[in-house]
Structures are given as C-alpha cells and as structure tokens.
Amino acid sequence: MHFCRSQDATELLHEDLVLVEQRVEPAKKAAQVLHKKLLGCMQSQTGLDAEKRMKKLPLMLLSVSMAESLKDFDAESSIRRVLEMCCFMEKMLASMLADFEMKVEKDVLEPLNKLSEDDLPEILKNKKQFAKLTTDWNNDQYSADLYHFATKEDDYANYFIRLLELQAEYHKHSHEFLDKNISELKENHSQKGESLFALVYGEPLLSHLSRSNREIAAPIEECIHMLLKTGMTEEGLFRLAAAASVVKRLKSCLDQEAVDHSDFSMDPHAVAGALKSYLRELPEPLMTFELYNDWFKAAGEKELTEKLEQFRVLLRKLPPENYNNLRYLVQFLSLLSEQQAVNKMTPSNIAIVLGPNLLWPRAEGEAALFDMAAASSVQVVMVIEPLIQYSSSLFPEGIQTLMCEHLVFKV
Incomplete structure (x- = not known):
C-alpha cells in the first residue's frame, strides 16, 4: 500500500535542510573520487606497518642499490664517500615517506572511505525511502540524517585540510633533513677535493686568468669590490x-x-683575510721570484726620483698578468690609506701586514724561513710603502676605473 503524496517530497523538509540535501550526493562523489586518486598517489602498500612499507618503497630500493654499488670503490674514492652518505639519506627519506603515508591512511583515506561507502550511502538510501513514503517517522529519520550531515560537514572538510597539514609537515621535515645533510656532504666533499682540484687558491696566476678569461684574479677583484663597498x-x-x-x-x-x-x-675583515690568503698561496709571489733582490736594491736608492724610476723599470719587467694585478691591488691600497685617519692603516702599516704576501724569496728549508722573516720586516716595508704612497705616479693608467668604482660604492 502506498501513501498518496499531495506535494513534492522536498517541500516536506524544513527549508534550511533543502540546501543541505543538495550537498550529499556531491559529497559522496567527491569522497569516492578523491579517495581513489589519493590511494593512487601512495607509494607504499596500505595496511602494512612502517617497516614493511619502507622496504617496498622505490626510495628504499634506490638506497639498497647505492649500498651495493659503493662496494666496488676503494675506501678513498670520493664517489664511494658520497654514495655512502646518499645511501643513508635515501633510507631516511624512505622512512619519512612511510611514516607520512601511514598518517595519510589513518587520518584521511580511512575517513574518506567510511564517508563514501557507509555514512553518505546510508543517507542517500533514506532519501529514496523518503521519496516513496511520507510517514512522519520517515520524514523525521531523513531530517535527522541531514541535520547530522550538516553538523559534520566541517569535519568532513577538515579531512582535506588534514591532508595538506600532513603534506606540509612531511615536506618540511624532508627539506630540513636534506638541507642539513646536503650542506655537510658538500662541505666534506669540497674539503677533500680542494687538495686535489684547487681551482683558484694555489693555482698559478696565469693559469687561473687564462682558464677564467679574466684580467684580474677573481679573489683580488671580488674582494676589492666588497672592501670598496664596506671596508674602507x-x-x-x-x-x-x-x-x-x-x-x-x-x-x-x-x-x-x-x-x-x-x-x-x-664582514670586511674576513674579506681582507681571504685576499691575503690568496696572495700568500700563489705558487709564485705577485712581484715574482726573479725580481726579488732587484726590488730591495731599488728601494735602497736614497734619491726619491731615482727610486721611483727604478721601480718603474722593475714594473715593466713584470709579466703583464702580474703587473695588471699588482697595479689593481696597489691602487686599492692607496685608496685605503687615504682613510688612515679612521682605519689607522697608513701605507707603512699596510706594507707591514701585506708585504710578506707580495714578496718572498725562492728558497727552501731553514734558509727560506730566515729570508721570509727578514722580508717581512724593514726591507719589505721599504719596497711596498712607496708603491702605495706614489701609486698614481707608478701606475698612471687605470686609476680612473678604480676611482669610479670607489665613488659608486661611496654613493
């Protein structure tokens, strides 16, 4: 026996439930589709514990392959050392991923599945009954279902927010782990490689300039640019x-x-330290081994005019690459000394601290140590100080370029 209906079933609902009713079917469809798509994004098998999940992850298989591959290298191989670290890192990433997917399964997949397969189908089932019958009991039951859905709708929406939160947490932890360990790996790798493949520090000046297609060595030019800006x-x-x-x-x-x-x-003192270190680590001093004694002889001239003329002769004897870099450096040091009232670095003080990095003898053993100690005292100051004091006369060309750079940085 069927009850006669004098009006559409939706008209029997409370007016604020009509809109709620229209959301049930789209909610079920969204839950079903997104559950399926999200399940397809999972790299591990659902229902397993963390350890079993991790073993089946592609990242873990990659880690295992790295562990097997590194065995073929000797202990000193840089490839082996990097692979050892990468093996560990990929394993940790696999562990993080397994933990993340377990949380997604528990907090998102399972609730979505329950929503799409149990909760919402039950409401839709009652809707069909409601469409056929108009008894008070049926009306009350269906209305109660809709009210329940309405009160839970925010909770259902939170499933998707929870997914984003879990993704954010996973990616944040993964990034922090990678960032920290990659930095350590690169630092250790570069330290090992420095002694084998020095690119700039310790490389002959001409070799560096030819390889990098530069006129001024990178450490000299880059450090001076930074010091012109903040170190004067x-x-x-x-x-x-x-x-x-x-x-x-x-x-x-x-x-x-x-x-x-x-x-x-x-940090201008660090920049100055890096510049000093570059000059000191050159295989041959910027002012050359060959002219070592000649510089001291020229500095011993009593007449200033003759001393400067002898300096010009020696400067012309320098290889072009040495001359250009010495000129660039000395012109900068001259600008620096102009600020001596503030920085306390007179031409003499500059010569004392930088001289031993510009001029040292070609010698070995104890004799070299003795000569270098001597060169770092009065003799070297006698050479470097006048170079700085009279740089505009000794290096007339190119000073405008450095002056312009200085003025730009001052502005």
Missing part, C-alpha cells in the same frame, strides 16, 4: 684577524667562482 673605514683592515670559518667559506666560494657579495660584505 674599518679600523685595522688586513691587520685584525677574522673568524676562520667565515674566511674558509669565502675562499670556498671564490674557488668555485660563485660569490654572493651580500653574504660577506658586512
């Missing part, structure tokens, strides 16, 4: 030591010829 009034520049770790990092960047000035410009 720094007290004790080249005399006061900087943090060794910062100098080391800057040297590494210069070796790779990839320096971000903003990372180091605010």
Whole structure:
C-alpha cells in the first residue's frame, strides 16, 4: 500500500535542510573520487606497518642499490664517500615517506572511505525511502540524517585540510633533513677535493686568468669590490684577524667562482683575510721570484726620483698578468690609506701586514724561513710603502676605473 503524496517530497523538509540535501550526493562523489586518486598517489602498500612499507618503497630500493654499488670503490674514492652518505639519506627519506603515508591512511583515506561507502550511502538510501513514503517517522529519520550531515560537514572538510597539514609537515621535515645533510656532504666533499682540484687558491696566476678569461684574479677583484663597498673605514683592515670559518667559506666560494657579495660584505675583515690568503698561496709571489733582490736594491736608492724610476723599470719587467694585478691591488691600497685617519692603516702599516704576501724569496728549508722573516720586516716595508704612497705616479693608467668604482660604492 502506498501513501498518496499531495506535494513534492522536498517541500516536506524544513527549508534550511533543502540546501543541505543538495550537498550529499556531491559529497559522496567527491569522497569516492578523491579517495581513489589519493590511494593512487601512495607509494607504499596500505595496511602494512612502517617497516614493511619502507622496504617496498622505490626510495628504499634506490638506497639498497647505492649500498651495493659503493662496494666496488676503494675506501678513498670520493664517489664511494658520497654514495655512502646518499645511501643513508635515501633510507631516511624512505622512512619519512612511510611514516607520512601511514598518517595519510589513518587520518584521511580511512575517513574518506567510511564517508563514501557507509555514512553518505546510508543517507542517500533514506532519501529514496523518503521519496516513496511520507510517514512522519520517515520524514523525521531523513531530517535527522541531514541535520547530522550538516553538523559534520566541517569535519568532513577538515579531512582535506588534514591532508595538506600532513603534506606540509612531511615536506618540511624532508627539506630540513636534506638541507642539513646536503650542506655537510658538500662541505666534506669540497674539503677533500680542494687538495686535489684547487681551482683558484694555489693555482698559478696565469693559469687561473687564462682558464677564467679574466684580467684580474677573481679573489683580488671580488674582494676589492666588497672592501670598496664596506671596508674602507674599518679600523685595522688586513691587520685584525677574522673568524676562520667565515674566511674558509669565502675562499670556498671564490674557488668555485660563485660569490654572493651580500653574504660577506658586512664582514670586511674576513674579506681582507681571504685576499691575503690568496696572495700568500700563489705558487709564485705577485712581484715574482726573479725580481726579488732587484726590488730591495731599488728601494735602497736614497734619491726619491731615482727610486721611483727604478721601480718603474722593475714594473715593466713584470709579466703583464702580474703587473695588471699588482697595479689593481696597489691602487686599492692607496685608496685605503687615504682613510688612515679612521682605519689607522697608513701605507707603512699596510706594507707591514701585506708585504710578506707580495714578496718572498725562492728558497727552501731553514734558509727560506730566515729570508721570509727578514722580508717581512724593514726591507719589505721599504719596497711596498712607496708603491702605495706614489701609486698614481707608478701606475698612471687605470686609476680612473678604480676611482669610479670607489665613488659608486661611496654613493
């Protein structure tokens, strides 16, 4: 027996439930489709514990392959050392992924499945009954279902928010782990490689300039640019030591010829330290072994005019690459000394701290140590100080370029 209906079933619903009713079917469809798609995104098999999941992940299989591959290398191989670290990192990433997917299964997949397969189908089933019958009981039951759906709709929406939260947490932890370990790996790898494949520090000047197609060596030019910007009034520049770790990092960047000035410009003592280190680590001093004694002889001239003329003769004897880089450096040092009232670096003080890095003898053993000690005292100051004092006369060409750079940085 069927009850006669005098009006459409929806008209029997409370008016605020009509809109709710229209959301049930789309909610069921969304839950079904997105559950299926999300399940397809999972890389591990659902229903397994974390350890079993991890073993079947592609990342874990990659880690195992890395472990097998590194066995073929000797213990000193850089490839082996990197693969060992990569093997560990891929295993940790697999563990993080397995943990993430377990949480997604528990907090998102299972609730979506229950929603699409149990909760909403039950409401839709009652809707069909409601469409056929109009008894008070049936009306009350269906209305109660819709009210329940309405009160739970925000909870259902939160399933998708929870998915995003889990993704954010997973990617954040993965990124932090990768960032930390990649930095350590690169630092250890570059330290090992420095002694085998020095790119700039310790490389002959001409070799570096030819390879990089430069006229001025990268450490000299880059460091001077940074010092022109922030170091000209720094007290004790080249005399006061900087943090060794910062100098080391800057040297590494210069070796790779990839320096971000903003990372180091605010630490001029580190920049000055990296520049001094470059000059000191050149296989041959910028002022050359060959002219070592001639520089001291010229500096011994009593008449200033004759001394400067002898300096000009020696400067013309320098290889072009040495001359260009010495000129660039000395012109900068001259500008630096102009700020001596503030930075306390007179031409004499600059000569004392930088001289031993510009001029040393070709010698070995104890004799070399003795000669270098002597060169770092009065003799070298007698050479370097007048170079700085009279740089505009000794190096007339090119001074405008450096002056323009200085003025730009001052502005």
